[in-house]
Amino acid sequence: GAGVSQSPSNKVTEKGKDVELRCDPISGHTALYWYRQSLGQGLEFLIYFQGNSAPDKSGLPSDRFSAERTGGSVSTLTIQRTQQEDSAVYLCASSFRTEETDTQYFGPGTRLTVL
Amino acid sequence: ILNVEQSPQSLHVQEGDSTNFTCSFPSSNFYALHWYRWETAKSPEALFVMTLNGDEKKKGRISATLNTKEGYSYLYIKGSQPEDSATYLCASLGARVNYGQNFVFGPGTRLSVLP
Numbered sequence: 548g549a550g551v552s553q554s555p556s557n558k559v560t561e562k563g564k565d566v567e568l569r570c571d572p573i574s575g576h577t578a579l580y581w582y583r584q585s586l587g588q589g590l591e592f593l594i595y596f597q598g599n600s601a602p603d604k605s606g607l608p609s610d611r612f613s614a615e616r617t618g619g620s621v622s623t624l625t626i627q628r629t630q631q632e633d634s635a636v637y638l639c640a641s642s643f644r645t646e647e648t649d650t651q652y653f654g655p656g657t658r659l660t661v662l
Numbered sequence: 663i664l665n666v667e668q669s670p671q672s673l674h675v676q677e678g679d680s681t682n683f684t685c686s687f688p689s690s691n692f693y694a695l696h697w698y699r700w701e702t703a704k705s706p707e708a709l710f711v712m713t714l715n716g717d718e719k720k721k722g723r724i725s726a727t728l729n730t731k732e733g734y735s736y737l738y739i740k741g742s743q744p745e746d747s748a749t750y751l752c753a754s755l756g757a758r759v760n761y762g763q764n765f766v767f768g769p770g771t772r773l774s775v776l777p
Contacts, residue, residue, distance in 0.1 A: 551705070582767070589769035590706075590751065638706070649755060649765070650696070653705040 549573070551654035553639050559660045560629055568624040568657045572641030579622050580642075580651060581614055583635040590638065596622065597644065629661045666754045668768035675742050676776050682738045683771040685752030689733035694755040697726055697737055700770070701748040709737075709750075742775040749773070 552571045560566050572579050581593040592606040596616040607613070611629075616622040626633055636658050640651035666687045675681050687695065694713045700706040710719040715730040723740045739746055749770040756765070 590753075590767035592765060592767075595765075640706075649694070650708045650711055651706075652708070653698075655705050 551639055551641055551652050553637075553654035553657050555657060556655060557658045557660075559662065561662050562631060563628055565625065565627045566629055566659065568626075568637050568639075568659070570622045570624070570639030570641075570654060572620065572622070572639070573643075573652055574620075576641035576643045576652070577619070578642045578644045578649065578651075579616055580640045581622070581624050582638045582640065584638065585632075585635040593624070593637075626659075629659075631661045634659055634661045666752060666766045666768040668750075668752060668771050670771060671769070672772040672774070674774045674776060677742060677744060679742050679775075680738070680740045681742055681773070682736050683750065683773075685735045685737070685754075685768055687733050687735075687752070687754035687766075687768075688756075689730055691756040692730050692733070692754065695728055695730075695735050696753040696755065697735070698751040698753065699748045700751055706751060737771075739773070742773075744775045744777050747773055747775045 551573055554569045558566055577598045579596040582590045584590050594607055594614045595603040611627045614624045636656045638653055638656045640653045642649050642651045669684050694711055696711050697709040698706040699709055710726045712719055712728040717728040719726050725738045728735045737750055749772045751767050751770045753767040
C-alpha cells in the first residue's frame with residue numbers, strides 16, 4: 548500500500564511569493580498533521596486535522612500560513628508572502644487514531660527554500 | 663505547552679558499541695511517549711509507542727524504557743551498526759484537551775555509527 552506522499556519534494560521561491568505544499572495521506576487515516584523542521588531545530592507542530600472536526604491551528608506561526616483538507620483526504624498547506632525564515636522542511640503525517648496510540652506515518656517532506 | 667528535551671544532541675560511536683540516549687518530558691498530563699527514527703533523506707519512521715510506567719519495548723537491537731513518574735525514557739541500541747545512523751526523535755503526547763499543543767517532539771539525538 549502507498550504511504551504518505553508529498554509534493555513537490557523541493558521548492559525554491561522568491562521572497563514575497565505564495566507557495567502551496569500538498570500532502571496525500573494514507574487511505575483510511577482519519578488524522579493528518581503538518582510539521583516543519585527549520586535548520587538545527589526539532590519538529591514544530593503546525594496544524595492538525597481529525598475527521599470532520601475543526602482543525603487545530605494552534606501551531607501556525609502567522610496568518611500567512613493556512614491549510615485545508617478536502618474530502619477528508621488530501622491536504623494543502625499554503626504560505627502567503629513567503630519570508631526567508633519560512634525556509635524549512637515541511638513534513639506531513641497521517642494516522643489512524645485510536646485511544647491508545649497515534650503512531651504517525653510521515654511523508655518524505657517538502658524542502659522549501661525562500662531566497 | 664509541553665517541553666520535551668533529548669540528550670545528547672549528537673553522538674558518535676564505533677560499530678559494535680552499545681549506546682543509549684534520553685528523552686525527558688513533563689510527567690504531569692502524560693498520555694503517551696513515541697520514539698521515531700529519522701534517517702537522512704527519508705521519512706521519520708515510528709519505532710515505539712509507550713503508555714505505561716515501567717513499559718519496555720524491544721525491536722531487534724533497539725529497546726526503550728519508560729518512567730512516567732519522573733518523566734524520562736531511554737532508548738538503547740545494542741551492538742550499533744552503520745545503518746543505525748539516524749536522528750532519533752521522541753514525542754510526548756499529553757491529555758487530549760488541545761491536541762496540537764499536547765503532542766510535542768523533542769529536538770532529536772543525531773547518532774553516527776562509524777565503521
